[in-house]
Amino acid sequence: MTTISRALVREVAPGISQIDLQFQGLEQVIAAYLLQGNGEAALIEVGPSSTRGALDAGLAAAGVSWNDMARLLVTHIHLDHAGAAGPIMRAHPRPRISVHPIGAPHLANPDKLIASATRIYGDQMESLWGDFAPIDPARIDEVEDGVAIDIAGRELIPYFTPGHASHHVAYLDRASGMLFTGDVAGVRIPGMAYVCPPTPPPDLDPEAWAESVRTMQALDVQHLALTHFGVFDDVKEHLAQILPNLDDFIGQGRSSLGPDGDTSDLTDALQRLEKSQIGAESPLFAQLELATPAYMAALGLKRLLKKRGEVG
Ligand SMILES: [Zn+2]
Numbered sequence: 588m589t590t591i592s593r594a595l596v597r598e599v600a601p602g603i604s605q606i607d608l609q610f611q612g613l614e615q616v617i618a619a620y621l622l623q624g625n626g627e628a629a630l631i632e633v634g635p636s637s638t639r640g641a642l643d644a645g646l647a648a649a650g651v652s653w654n655d656m657a658r659l660l661v662t663h664i665h666l667d668h669a670g671a672a673g674p675i676m677r678a679h680p681r682p683r684i685s686v687h688p689i690g691a692p693h694l695a696n697p698d699k700l701i702a703s704a705t706r707i708y709g710d711q712m713e714s715l716w717g718d719f720a721p722i723d724p725a726r727i728d729e730v731e732d733g734v735a736i737d738i739a740g741r742e743l744i745p746y747f748t749p750g751h752a753s754h755h756v757a758y759l760d761r762a763s764g765m766l767f768t769g770d771v772a773g774v775r776i777p778g779m780a781y782v783c784p785p786t787p788p789p790d791l792d793p794e795a796w797a798e799s800v801r802t803m804q805a806l807d808v809q810h811l812a813l814t815h816f817g818v819f820d821d822v823k824e825h826l827a828q829i830l831p832n833l834d835d836f837i838g839q840g841r842s843s844l845g846p847d848g849d850t851s852d853l854t855d856a857l858q859r860l861e862k863s864q865i866g867a868e869s870p871l872f873a874q875l876e877l878a879t880p881a882y883m884a885a886l887g888l889k890r891l892l893k894k895r896g897e898v899g
Pocket residue numbers: 665667668769770785814815878
């Protein structure tokens with residue numbers, strides 16, 4: 588576990604703070620959002636186990652003890668969002684966890700998740716993500732689409748928002764007008780205008796994603812709180828970018844996938860496309876690449892195009 592000497596916590600709305608998890612030592616890659624109110628706390632996203640030091644430091648800086656923590660809520664079970672959930676709940680008896688029904692079995696038994704991640708990350712598993720642990724099913728609550736959760740003095744409404752992942756949930760805090768979008772509103776680093784669609788395997792689904800964008804647009808919120816990374820207020824312009832940019836990625840997949848299924852040309856092409864959007868020399872490329880690695884995006888696009896029969 589990386590040792591973190593300083594906490595990076597910022598209040599983004601009354602009772603809502605962003606904790607920078609300083610993933611791989613870089614700022615503005617993975618966020619967790621801390622909710623405080625009514626004498627209790629909750630977290631939306633917990634990050635991977637490799638960033639638990641930063642999470643603990645952030646909570647301490649915000650004056651929150653794990654005994655105050657009533658609930659963890661994850662947008663989906665990918666390791667950069669929920670990897671730490673098991674070890675946290677093993678260490679701390681109080682919190683319950685909210686997740687999409689499709690994600691729940693994988694929190695109770697992460698073996699399949701770990702096996703598929705190990706196929707991709709190999710010996711980098713430990714340094715990237717840290718450890719895992721199963722969660723007692725009795726402490727897991729499956730969220731229902733549109734059914735409010737009372738937590739930390741507020742109502743959070745989960746919305747099923749598949750596309751990036753089949754089991755993706757966005758959480759709306761109506762009081763602040765803030766929508767916690769996980770990965771369904773894309774990846775955008777502060778200082779970037781570009782919204783990058785994260786397209787990893789295995790269940791990238793552009794049609795479902797389009798429907799989810801319409802769902803988010805209809806909510807008419809004032810702020811988007813992205814896990815990668817931060818709060819953006821140009822909601823209309825931001826949301827309008829997701830589908831065209833996703834189309835560009837899919838088009839790039841069609842033109843750059845090697846005949847033998849090799850993804851290295853596509854990986855390079857996606858990186859060129861991103862740099863053409865954010866500037867070839869942009870220092871933000873490092874954060875973007877950590878949040879949504881181009882080789883991972885290429886693997887997801889390949890799987891999608893194979894499923895559609897567009898490539899061999
Ligand atoms: Zn993510």
